[in-house]
Amino acid sequence: MDFTFTQEQTMLREALSRFLGQHYTFEKRRRIVATPAGQSPEVWGQLRDMGLLALPLPESAGGLGGSIVDVVAVAELLGQHLVVEPWLASAVLSAGLLAKRGETRLPALLEGEATAAFAYEEGSGTADLAQVAMRAAATATGHVLNGEKHLVLGAEAASVLLVTARLPDGRLGLFLVDRDAPGLSLRSYTTIDGRRAAHCRFEDVAAGPDALVDADAEAAVAGAVRAATLALCAEAVGAMGALLEITASYAGTRKQFGVPIGSFQVIAHRLADMKLAYVKARSLLLYTAALAENDAASPRDVSLLKAQVGRLGRALGESAVQIHGGVGMTDELSVGHYLKRILFVDTVFGPSDYHLQRVGAAQPA
CATH class of the missing domain: 2.40.110.10 (Butyryl-CoA Dehydrogenase, subunit A, domain 2)
Known part of the structure; x- marks a missing residue:
């Protein structure tokens, strides 16, 4: 089983990462969130131009025929940059369900002229x-x-x-x-x-x-929710990766007693635990996505991923805030916003405790 992104997926991720890095800064996100709509038509149109609205849909419905791994590859970067546009709710969940039914309103969703919830x-x-x-x-x-x-x-x-x-x-x-x-x-x-x-x-x-x-619609909705759960977990993993990078950089430059705080043993150990949590979560995400692409992911596999990402994400996020100290709680710094996104992802489609119960119930006798 191949756990690496294809050349096409890597090129898409590089283009999206470059766009978000240049045009979707944290300050711009704060301005977007402060608007009455809480999202940007300009950014939505740019995501459309990159093909992201059509990516999750089959070619028969006018989409690009992207796989669940394509969705995960994109969602991870959206989480890394805290993108607030309703890509998951509209393009992945709603449009994905409508595409299977030949709905006449689908073209408006593909063109970014409308969104669905x-x-x-x-x-x-x-x-x-x-x-x-x-x-x-x-x-x-x-x-x-x-x-x-x-x-x-x-x-x-x-x-x-x-x-x-x-x-x-x-x-x-x-x-x-x-x-x-x-x-x-x-x-x-x-x-x-x-x-x-x-x-x-x-x-x-x-x-x-x-x-x-x-x-x-039982089977169709259940399948759509599983795909959306994978995408949500990818967003959380992207947020975890960003938090790890931000915190490691802060620990390497913030000085106390004349030396970087990252040189203190307790901080070094905390950073190591954060790295382990991120690697565990991302490894399980890629493994589960590979299973799903081959129609081999069971509900238990998805629940295990959701539970682990929720648990590991919370631990990593709390450590990031603690290492930053009081400034980590301020609204002007992105650290707290990443933690809030991770905590919110944990609540959607059931928190980690709920999914751990499902994993236990699915264990063979």
């Missing part, structure tokens, strides 16, 4: 689709949706929401709902890592016959 979470805090309780009652003209969705990333700026709901026969349905549909109300807020999310309430929201994009 994935609404599935109902307060359980896990990726367990059995927890989806929102109901879609049948009507003469389609369905009516009633219920609530939590932590819908990018909902306020999205054109459409991709919503999971239970059909009258108990199957999981996937509906496409306009963000401004009558009966749909959004309560927007800012997440711990500076992104925008919303609590969505559906009160007799009419969903016509064309709104139901999949009447038996």
Whole structure:
């Protein structure tokens, strides 16, 4: 099994890294986060021009036919630069699900003219689709949706929401709902890592016959969530790598008693532990991505990755803040923002404790 990126993937990563390094500085990110939308149409258009919106989609749907390893290769760099644009929610999750159904709104997503948000979470805090309780009652003209969705990333700026709901026969349905549909109300807020999310309430929201994009979506949604989990873990690993580099540089230049603090044994040991945590997390990420590319990644493999990245990422991030001291807690320094991103990633699709339980439950008797 090959754990190295291909020549094409390496070239894409080099181009993306160069673009983000030159045009997506931490200060620019702070300005973007401070805007009402919390994202930049200019940056979104540049990501489109680089082919990143089309990358995760099959060629039959107008995409570039990228693999899960391509997605991981890009997501790692987005995490390294703390990119806040809704690439995961819109291009990977929502567009990926719509591409399999020939949805007519897909071209607008590919062109960057619109974004989509994935609404599935109902307060359980896990990726367990059995927890989806929102109901879609049948009507003469389609369905009516009633219920609530939590932590819908990018909902306020999205054109459409991709919503999971239970059909009258108990199957999981996937509906496409306009963000401004009558009966749909959004309560927007800012997440711990500076992104925008919303609590969505559906009160007799009419969903016509064309709104139901999949009447038996359990397998498709589960597969999309697994792919998104890998991408999220890649973002966290990218953030871990950036934190390690920033902290090692700081320890080598910050002096105390006339010598760099990195020369102190306790700091040196802490940096070594951070390096081990990063190597463990990235190695497991590449291994799991290689399994997924060969259709050999089980739910247990993905849960193991999510649990380890959450646990190791928290340890590395906390060490980075502690080595920086009081300045590590300030909003003007990127260190705290990286830790917040890692902590947020841990909560999406279930925290590390939840996934460790799944790993234990999947152990052979």
